Amino acid sequence: MLVYIHVPFCRTRCNYCAFHSIPLGGGVESAASPLLRDYVDTLLLELAHWGDRLNGAAVQSVFFGGGTPSLLPPRIVGIVLERLARCFTLSSKAEITLEANPESLRGGQSVQQYLAAGVNRLSIGIQSLDESMLRLLGRPHRAQDSLHAVFTAREAGCANINMDLMWGLPGLSVRQWLQTLKDAVRMSPDHISAYGLTLEPGTPLERDCEEGRLALPPERDQNIMFIEGASFLEANGYIHYEISNFARMGFQCRHNLGYWEGADYLGLGPSATSTVAGRRWTNPASQRAWEARVREGSLGAEVENLTPRVRVLEMIMLRLRTSRGLRLSAYRKLTGRDFLRDHQRLIQALHENGLIRIRNGYLRLTRNGMLVSNSILSNLFERTDAVLKQPLPPGAPSPSPQALAARDDRAEVQSVLWPSA
Numbered sequence: 001m002l003v004y005i006h007v008p009f010c011r012t013r014c015n016y017c018a019f020h021s022i023p024l025g026g027g028v029e030s031a032a033s034p035l036l037r038d039y040v041d042t043l044l045l046e047l048a049h050w051g052d053r054l055n056g057a058a059v060q061s062v063f064f065g066g067g068t069p070s071l072l073p074p075r076i077v078g079i080v081l082e083r084l085a086r087c088f089t090l091s092s093k094a095e096i097t098l099e100a101n102p103e104s105l106r107g108g109q110s111v112q113q114y115l116a117a118g119v120n121r122l123s124i125g126i127q128s129l130d131e132s133m134l135r136l137l138g139r140p141h142r143a144q145d146s147l148h149a150v151f152t153a154r155e156a157g158c159a160n161i162n163m164d165l166m167w168g169l170p171g172l173s174v175r176q177w178l179q180t181l182k183d184a185v186r187m188s189p190d191h192i193s194a195y196g197l198t199l200e201p202g203t204p205l206e207r208d209c210e211e212g213r214l215a216l217p218p219e220r221d222q223n224i225m226f227i228e229g230a231s232f233l234e235a236n237g238y239i240h241y242e243i244s245n246f247a248r249m250g251f252q253c254r255h256n257l258g259y260w261e262g263a264d265y266l267g268l269g270p271s272a273t274s275t276v277a278g279r280r281w282t283n284p285a286s287q288r289a290w291e292a293r294v295r296e297g298s299l300g301a302e303v304e305n306l307t308p309r310v311r312v313l314e315m316i317m318l319r320l321r322t323s324r325g326l327r328l329s330a331y332r333k334l335t336g337r338d339f340l341r342d343h344q345r346l347i348q349a350l351h352e353n354g355l356i357r358i359r360n361g362y363l364r365l366t367r368n369g370m371l372v373s374n375s376i377l378s379n380l381f382e383r384t385d386a387v388l389k390q391p392l393p394p395g396a397p398s399p400s401p402q403a404l405a406a407r408d409d410r411a412e413v414q415s416v417l418w419p420s421a
C-alpha cells in the first residue's frame with residue numbers, strides 16, 4: 001500500500017496554485033504553532049485509526065506532499081514515521097519522500113535531520129531558475145535558494161533528489177526553458193518532474209491571463225518546449241517514463257509508479273483522497289472539519305464504490321500516462337474484452353498519425369501522442385462508455401479466473417473494512 005500524507009501549510013500562496021493549503025505568513029514556529037500542533041496530534045490519531053482498521057497493512061511508500069511539508073520540523077516528521085512504523089508494516093526498503101521548498105532547506109542541518117528521521121527522497125519545488133518567472137509565480141524563494149538547496153541536500157547525503165520544474169509559463173520562451181533544463185541538469189538531480197502550467201480557475205495567474213495582463217506562450221512554442229525539453233533530458237541520461245517525469249535509471253518515483261499502476265493508497269490529512277479495496281473517499285478539506293471527523297472516528301464513512309466503468313477508465317487514463325503504456329492483457333482481464341477490437345478505427349487512425357505504438361502486448365503514446373493526450377483520452381473515454389454497454393462479442397474470452405479471484409479478495413477486504421456495507 002502507498003501512504004500519502006497531506007501537509008496543508010505554506011508560507012504564502014503561489015499565484016498559480018489551487019491545492020488545499022493554509023498560508024502561514026510568519027511561519028510555523030510563530031503564528032501557526034497551535035494549528036500545527038493540532039494538525040500533528042490529529043494526524044497521529046488518523047494513522048492509528050487506519051493502522052488498526054487495515055490490520056497493520058504492508059506499506060511500500062510514504063509521500064509527504066502538500067502544501068509545503070518541509071515546514072514540518074524534522075523532529076515531527078520523525079515522530080510521524082515512527083507512529084506509522086508502529087501502526088503499519090513499514091517495509092525497510094520503503095521509499096519515503098518529502099516535498100520541500102528551496103527556502104526551507106537553507107541549512108544543511110535540517111536535511112541531515114530529515115534523513116535521520118527516515119526520509120530517503122527529497123522532491124524540491126524549484127519550478128523555475130529565472131527570477132522574473134519566480135516573481136510571476138509568486139514563489140517564496142529565489143533562484144539562488146534553489147541552487148543552494150540542491151547542493152545542500154546532496155552534501156548532506158541525500159541520494160535521491162527530484163527537482164520540480166514548470167514550462168509553458170507566461171512570457172517564457174523556448175530558449176529560456178531549454179536554458180532552465182541545462183542549468184537543472186548541471187545540478188545533477190536523480191529525477192526531474194517537468195509540468196506544463198495549467199491555469200487553475202480562480203487563481204491570480206488565471207485572472208491575469210483571462211484579463212489580458214499576461215499571455216501564455218503560443219501553442220507552437222509550448223509544443224516545442226515539451227518535445228525538445230524531453231529530447232534534451234533523454235540525451236542527458238534521464239528516462240522519460242511518464243508524461244511529465246524523467247529519471248536516471250533506477251530512480252523512477254516508486255510512489256507515483258504505484259499510483260499509475262493502480263495500487264491501493266491511503267491518504268491522510270485534510271483533503272487527502274484514499275482508494276482501498278475498490279472504494280474511494282476524501283477527507284474534508286478544512287483542517288477543523290478533518291479534525292472533527294478523526295475525533296468522531298467517522299473516517300471513510302462516505303465512500304464511493306469504484307464501478308467497473310470507473311476502474312476501466314482509470315486504468316486507461318493512468319497507464320497511458322506512462323511510457324510503458326497500457327497492458328492489453330490487463331484490460332482483457334478486467335473487462336473480458338479486446339481493447340484493439342473495441343477501438344479498432346480510432347487505434348488505426350492514431351497509429352497512422354504516429355500518436356501511439358503497440359509492442360510486446362502494450363499500447364503506449366508516442367511523445368507526439370503525449371502532447372495531445374487529453375484529446376486522445378477523451379476520445380477513448382467516449383468510446384469506452386459505449387463499448388462497455390455492449391454485450392461481449394461471441395467467442396470473446398471471459399475475464400480470467402485470476403481476475404475473478406482478485407475481485408473476490410477485494411470483496412473480502414471490503415467486508416472487513418466496512419462490515420455493515
Ligand code: SF4
Pocket residue numbers: 009010011012013014017018019021066067068101125
Ligand atoms: S508552495 Fe506549493 S502548495 Fe504551497 S501555495 Fe505554492 S504551489 Fe501551492
